[in-house]
Amino acid sequence: MTYKNKILVIRFSAMGDVAMTAPVLKEFIREYPDTELLVVSRSLFKPFFNDIPNLSFHALEPKGKHKGFLGLIKLFRELKKEKVTAVADLHNNLRSKIVSCFFSLAGVKTATLDKGRKEKAALTCKENKLLKPLKSTVNRYADVFKELGFPFVLKNTLEKPVPAQLQKETFSFVPVPKTKKWIGVSPFAQHQQKVYPLPKMETVLLSLAEAGHQLFIFGGSEAEEHIAAQWEKKHDNILSVVKKVKLDDELKLISNLDVMLSMDSSGMHLASLKNIPVVSVWGATHPYAGFLGYGQSINDAAQIDLYCRPCSIYGNVPCYRGDFACMNNLSESVVINSVLKKLGND
Template sequence: MRGSNKILVIRFSAMGDVAMTAPVLKELMRNYPDTALVVVSRTLFKPFFNDIANLSFHPFEPGHQHKGFWGLIKLFLELRKHQITAVADLHNNLRSKILCLLFFLTGIKTAKIDKGRQEKAALTRKHHKILRPIQLTVVRYAAVFKALGFPFELKNTIKERQPETLKPERFPFIPLPKTKKWIGVSPFAQHKQKVYPLQKTEIVLLALANSGHQLFIFGGSAGEAETARQWEQKHENIISAVGKINLEEELKLISNLDVMLSMDSSGMHLASLKNVPVVSVWGATHPYAGFLGYGQSINDAVQTDLYCRPCAVYGNVPCYRGDFACMNNLQESVVINSVLNKISDGEKNTISQTR
């Protein structure tokens, strides 16, 4: 690798948070092309960084060789071999703090992300809520590099899509060549408070499929695969990609979408990586907390105005009202029309560019 600066970037999980680091690192490298990066994260997330120049990926295996305190010591010794000159902690959890301390004790400059916990607490508290947008997570990431002496400006805009070639032998379940508008749907999330009720999601899917568009369902777990399979059987325009392709192939498929319909989950961030516009659905959480996809517009965030929203930053807090009104009161027609309007906007942009 070139240059004398080599920055270690730490972000172990979760998938969406790791995905959000990639566009920030691309902007960093545009401004400092002679700087080298070493990203340490879970092996699964390596494809997020495949197209970033002058970057090497170091796998983190918490369940195996990097398990526990002595596993972190082993990881530190592995990372030292990269001849790190600075450490950017984009996670700021116990593991990353230990790594930073070890590097600091060897004379390496470190900086960590400010998660804005007080602002987020004011945004999500039950009484005297302060409902206003706080700093985007990607901006917080960029601030870590500024603290290390690498300031740069985030453009935070969606660029032109660059669809990747889909080889039929790797995607036998996909109708190729593409003859319809493709809509990705990422209807699942780690916490149920972020999930649009599945019976309402099914109504949305069938309406979009009946409009003549091709839908692809994305997910990960066995339960999600079964739900997606059931939807797939209800309309010829609905295809499940769950469990059929790996993450790298999933990103290739996403690059060919015209729009992604996603919860506040990793699907939104994977689409953002590929410059695909996202219609996002928000329940217990809120775009104001700073997790809107890179380059996405809050105008494409579908949500219900309620005095209790947001009640959680990550959607891991049960609804204290008991009626889950933030999602249950969100009409299916609003979601459907938001997706169809986004596709229509894309068609208008395509027409204007060809004139």
């Protein structure tokens, strides 16, 4: 099929940010079914886009053939063969700007994400903090397409989940048939200031497991695998998924959950991809910065009000108070009751 337009979509990393693009692209295609999308990102993230029509994927190899400036030239030459009619830079970093610049010089219309750095600086400053909701990241993504001449209004709502079939060969560790409420738990994050203290999280897990719910722990690193394995030993209703399945299969399992409990991290956005409601836990960061999961509600955000919050957009700044009160003072009962309330509402 020949499409009227073909838009190159650039979003290299990180996992959560890439995942947030997928619902936006899905809505875009519904609005513009005569347009084709070409997404360039790391090969690991391809499963995020598998169910989006009119979309093809080009794998980025940042440590291989696309490394450095010469690698970006090679990437541009590969993408130029695709005959794209516009470029949507949803990343706005040095590498994406270079690729966009190449296309602009070649006469292709380009538009770049406005990250709202000035507003975010006002939101996180120590003095005269301007605490107000900023434009969501998904709406900032939509604005890029608007600049290219493709305006559309995001619904930003979860659809009815469609549970994927879990193949016995891959999910031998999963108790089937499903007889309990399934709770996913994504307790880790790239930056420590976004992680609910692990002893407190263990209390939450054991309480939910004792209540008769089945818990699945998600993560990625070897350290996280070790922690999840220790929790798994403490109750029959706690199972670790870390390093047991690939990302596309992880998404299939997530599609069968009743709720996800997640930090301000990729777990929240993976659940959003599969239309699963999320109870999110916030410490140094804040939903006002615009990174709440697509379709998720701030009413399901577990957090406490402090004069110092948020002190960081990404959670990569150490607590200047030194007591990490935003997480240490967030009661386990608040998190537990938020999850139970969400299960009850469903």
